[in-house]
Amino acid sequence: MDLLVLGGTRFVGRAILTEALTHGWHVTALNRGLTGDLPAAVTSLVADRTDEKQLRAALVGRSFDAVIDTWSGAPIVATTAAAALAGSAERYAYVSSSSVYAWGTHRDEDSPLVDGEASAADGDCPASKRGAELGVIAAFPDAVLARAGLILGPYEDVGRLPWWLARIAKGGAVVAPGRPRRPLQYVDVRDLAGWMLYALTTDLRGPIDVISESGHATTEQLLSSCKDATGSDAEFHWISEADLAAVGVQPWTQLPCWVPEAGEFAGFLEADTSRALAAGLRCRPIVETVADTWVWLQADGWPTQRGDRPTHGLPVELERALLAPQTYPRWRRPT
Numbered sequence: 111m112d113l114l115v116l117g118g119t120r121f122v123g124r125a126i127l128t129e130a131l132t133h134g135w136h137v138t139a140l141n142r143g144l145t146g147d148l149p150a151a152v153t154s155l156v157a158d159r160t161d162e163k164q165l166r167a168a169l170v171g172r173s174f175d176a177v178i179d180t181w182s183g184a185p186i187v188a189t190t191a192a193a194a195l196a197g198s199a200e201r202y203a204y205v206s207s208s209s210v211y212a213w214g215t216h217r218d219e220d221s222p223l224v225d226g227e228a229s230a231a232d233g234d235c236p237a238s239k240r241g242a243e244l245g246v247i248a249a250f251p252d253a254v255l256a257r258a259g260l261i262l263g264p265y266e267d268v269g270r271l272p273w274w275l276a277r278i279a280k281g282g283a284v285v286a287p288g289r290p291r292r293p294l295q296y297v298d299v300r301d302l303a304g305w306m307l308y309a310l311t312t313d314l315r316g317p318i319d320v321i322s323e324s325g326h327a328t329t330e331q332l333l334s335s336c337k338d339a340t341g342s343d344a345e346f347h348w349i350s351e352a353d354l355a356a357v358g359v360q361p362w363t364q365l366p367c368w369v370p371e372a373g374e375f376a377g378f379l380e381a382d383t384s385r386a387l388a389a390g391l392r393c394r395p396i397v398e399t400v401a402d403t404w405v406w407l408q409a410d411g412w413p414t415q416r417g418d419r420p421t422h423g424l425p426v427e428l429e430r431a432l433l434a435p436q437t438y439p440r441w442r443r444p445t
Contacts, residue, residue, distance in 0.1 A: 111135040111311070112173075114199065116159065116191055117180040119146030120413075121265045122205055122258075125303040126178055127152060133307060140168060160187055166194050176201040176310040179246070182418065185238050189228045189245025192253075201310045202250035205302075208259045208319055208381065210240040214374065218382040219257070219317045243317075252315040256306055259321035259381070260367060263299035263399050264406040267413040269422040270366035271336075271403050276412075277423070278333065279340035283433045285424060286346035287354055287361075287368045290330035294367060295379040297321050297391075298399045305391045314389055323387065324380045327396035329368055335400035349432055357431050359424070366422045 113130050117123035118139035124146065130137045131151055139148055140155040148154050157168035159181075177199045181188040192202065212222040226233075226240025228248060233241065246253050262271045278284055302320055309318075330346075337344050351370040354361075361369040369375040383391075415421060 112175045114174040114177045123180040125299040129303040174199045185241025188242035192249035196249040203254040207239045209236040255317040260296035273423040278336040281343045286348045292329040293325035322393040339401045339404040
């Protein structure tokens with residue numbers, strides 16, 4: 111396969127490049143050439159894709175078996191790229207997000223969607239991802255829309271799993287949110303990449319929620335895997351959802367990968383992903399995802415925080431309030 115990756119130097123794009131090369135594909139990457147280095151085997155096209163003239167000039171005379179776009183910004187950029195490649199590629203895939211579903215309604219791929227505009231020049235993440243989807247399928251009606259959920263693994267530049275690893279590596283008392291058996295739902299970036307390559311060699315098309323089954327891992331398994339990977343002496347103190355809320359802890363960002371099981375987050379991390387599993391998605395164990403992420407962090411150091419994502423992690427003052435010695439008798443390990 112002759113694959114074009116739009117992006118390719120960070121997280122998902124980097125995983126796709128690596129996986130494609132492993133499969134013996136010829137890989138071309140188009141990006142600005144400002145972040146990260148491409149493997150020597152990758153053909154580099156340097157262009158600012160937000161400039162349509164630059165984009166089209168870089169693509170003149172080129173054709174591909176398949177294209178994967180990892181864009182996460184303004185929909186018009188993804189729309190323009192798909193239009194520029196119409197007639198020059200056989201298959202097309204876009205890394206979308208499960209955030210395109212209307213808040214609180216996501217059950218499967220048939221759930222209600224947020225509004226999006228293919229030509230929009232800005233917007234929040236849900237609207238932008240949905241707008242990009244519309245732009246892509248306008249040019250490639252049989253495109254694969256990989257609606258990824260929580261993505262973890264090596265080269266993560268969002269800061270979720272890296273924060274947990276860093277905090278647990280420090281050892282001592284660590285806030286553990288909710289109940290230990292709280293089910294998680296996520297996808298290792300390498301499993302996402304591998305599945306997307308597979309999808310492009312089949313007749314798969316349309317939206318597919320590329321996420322593990324709910325409960326593929328639990329909060330306790332995630333944190334325990336971090337402890338084992340780092341060799342830490344961390345002691346987990348399981349704090350109930352009510353007590354976390356009482357001190358104003360923000361789910362998902364201040365305690366990455368976790369949200370309460372009740373209230374506005376009810377049903378979150380519990381979507382039916384049977385369509386992805388039937389379409390070939392296979393998810394590796396959480397211990398492998400965590401261990402490999404720690405190895406990468408030790409080798410390469412912490413990545414630069416993405417400017418389009420909030421900083422993750424529990425503020426020191428909230429951690430101290432939750433772990434104050436006089437409060438320990440109040441906590442009861444949730445079941």
